[in-house]
Amino acid sequence: MSSDIYRIETQDAESFPTCGSQVRHFSFFFHLTHLFPSMDIARVYHYLFEEIADPRVAKFPLMQDPFVVMLILVVYLEFVLHIGPRYMKHRKPYKLKNFLIVYNCFLAIASGIACYGILTSGYTTNLSLGCEPFNISYDPEPLNMVSWVWRVFIMKVIELSDTIIFVLRKKYNQTSFLHVYHHSSTVIMAWTVCKYVPGGMWTFIMIPNCIVHVFMYTYYLLAALGSEVKEKIMPVKKYITKLQMIQFIIMLLHTVQALMPSCDPNKKFVACMYMMQVTIMLYLFWGFYKKAYTRKKLE
Numbered sequence: 248m249s250s251d252i253y254r255i256e257t258q259d260a261e262s263f264p265t266c267g268s269q270v271r272h273f274s275f276f277f278h279l280t281h282l283f284p285s286m287d288i289a290r291v292y293h294y295l296f297e298e299i300a301d302p303r304v305a306k307f308p309l310m311q312d313p314f315v316v317m318l319i320l321v322v323y324l325e326f327v328l329h330i331g332p333r334y335m336k337h338r339k340p341y342k343l344k345n346f347l348i349v350y351n352c353f354l355a356i357a358s359g360i361a362c363y364g365i366l367t368s369g370y371t372t373n374l375s376l377g378c379e380p381f382n383i384s385y386d387p388e389p390l391n392m393v394s395w396v397w398r399v400f401i402m403k404v405i406e407l408s409d410t411i412i413f414v415l416r417k418k419y420n421q422t423s424f425l426h427v428y429h430h431s432s433t434v435i436m437a438w439t440v441c442k443y444v445p446g447g448m449w450t451f452i453m454i455p456n457c458i459v460h461v462f463m464y465t466y467y468l469l470a471a472l473g474s475e476v477k478e479k480i481m482p483v484k485k486y487i488t489k490l491q492m493i494q495f496i497i498m499l500l501h502t503v504q505a506l507m508p509s510c511d512p513n514k515k516f517v518a519c520m521y522m523m524q525v526t527i528m529l530y531l532f533w534g535f536y537k538k539a540y541t542r543k544k545l546e
Contacts, residue, residue: 292312296311296312296313296442299443300442300443301383301393301442301443301444301445301446302383303383303385303390303393303445304393304397304441304442304445307397307441308401309400309401309404309438310397310438310441310442313438313442316404316434316435316438319404319407319434320407320431320434320435323407323410323411323430323431324427324431326411326414327410327411327413327414327422327427328427331411331414331415332414332419335414335415335417340415340416340417340418341415341416342416343412343415343416344471346412347412347467347468347471348468348471348472350408350412351464351465351467351468351471352464352468354402354405354406354460354464355460355461355464355465355468357402358402358457358458358460358461358464359457359461361395361398361399361402361453361457362453362454362457362458362461364391364395364398365392365395365396365399365450365453365454365457366454368388368389368391368392368395369388369389369392369446369450370451370454372388373388374447374448376451376501377448377504378448378504378505378507378509378510378511379447379448380447380448380511381444381446381447381448381449381514382446382447383446384446389446392445392446392450393441393445393446396440396441396445396446396450396453397441397445399437399441399453399456399457400434400437400438400440400441403430403433403434403437404434406430406433407430407431407434409426409430410422410426410427410430413426423535424531425531425532425534425535428527428531429528429531432524432527432528436520436521436524439517439520440452440453440517443514443517444514444517448501448504448505449514449517449521451501452498452501452502452521455494455497455498456494456498458494459487459490459491459494462487462490463487463491466480466483466484466487485536485539485540488532488535488536488539488540489536491532492529492532492533492536495525495528495529495532496529498521498525499522499525499526499529502518502521502522502525503518503522505517505518506518
């Protein structure tokens with residue numbers, strides 16, 4: 248029955264030549280209005296996590312449904328907000344120097360490789376920086392893009408360790424709302440992109456993100472080498488924050504294309520999610536930058 252409803256909605260959308268494509272992009276919202284009132288959980292599950300999802304990622308680890316990822320985030324939040332601080336209350340901070348060197352080196356290199364992987368899975372051949380449609384294809388290049396998008400998602404899960412490390416080192420000033428929200432929401436966004444739109448223009452956002460992370464984790468790597476090195480590179484820190492804000496502006500400018508009538512990228516609702524998330528992050532990072540650097544300069 249759910250597929251019948253979807254076909255009817257698609258036909259209705261196509262019957263309006265001026266706005267049919269716009270309605271069709273949001274047909275999943277109309278579909279849900281038929282599903283939720285009946286409280287048919289099985290049908291809702293099938294629709295959300297199978298029918299409108301990309302079938303190419305169905306067998307990838309953590310991609311069948313969001314429940315394991317949600318559990319990971321719940322455990323993460325519980326540890327960094329409650330369990331971790333209680334555990335460390337009467338303990339000395341862990342130094343973790345060798346671990347930090349390996350960890351930051353791994354993420355800096357992995358971010359660079361992921362950027363190269365995404366670029367060479369379409370952007371160096373047939374994908375442009377403009378409005379690019381998302382289509383499910385089993386050709387080698389699109390499949391390669393899917394695998395790289397999944398790897399980026401896994402990296403975002405691994406990067407939750409940043410906060411755990413701060414807690415174990417008792418760097419509580421760094422476990423701010425900005426930091427915790429940034430890491431947890433990025434995991435959700437990366438999972439959403441991988442599950443529903445691992446291709447087309449939706450993958451561009453990962454390129455500037457990976458580039459910024461190369462610089463960021465390289466900075467953390469150098470800082471982990473010792474206090475002398477850390478003091479020398481400390482002035483670079485504010486420029487990394489600037490780079491992060493520039494990244495968000497680039498993401499916004501690129502994503503806004505999807506809202507134009509002439510752009511037909513498929514699943515336009517992703518653009519709304521992107522823009523809301525990136526706007527929040529830009530606002531939070533700008534607030535942090537003003538507090539950490541602008542006010543200090545004035546003082």
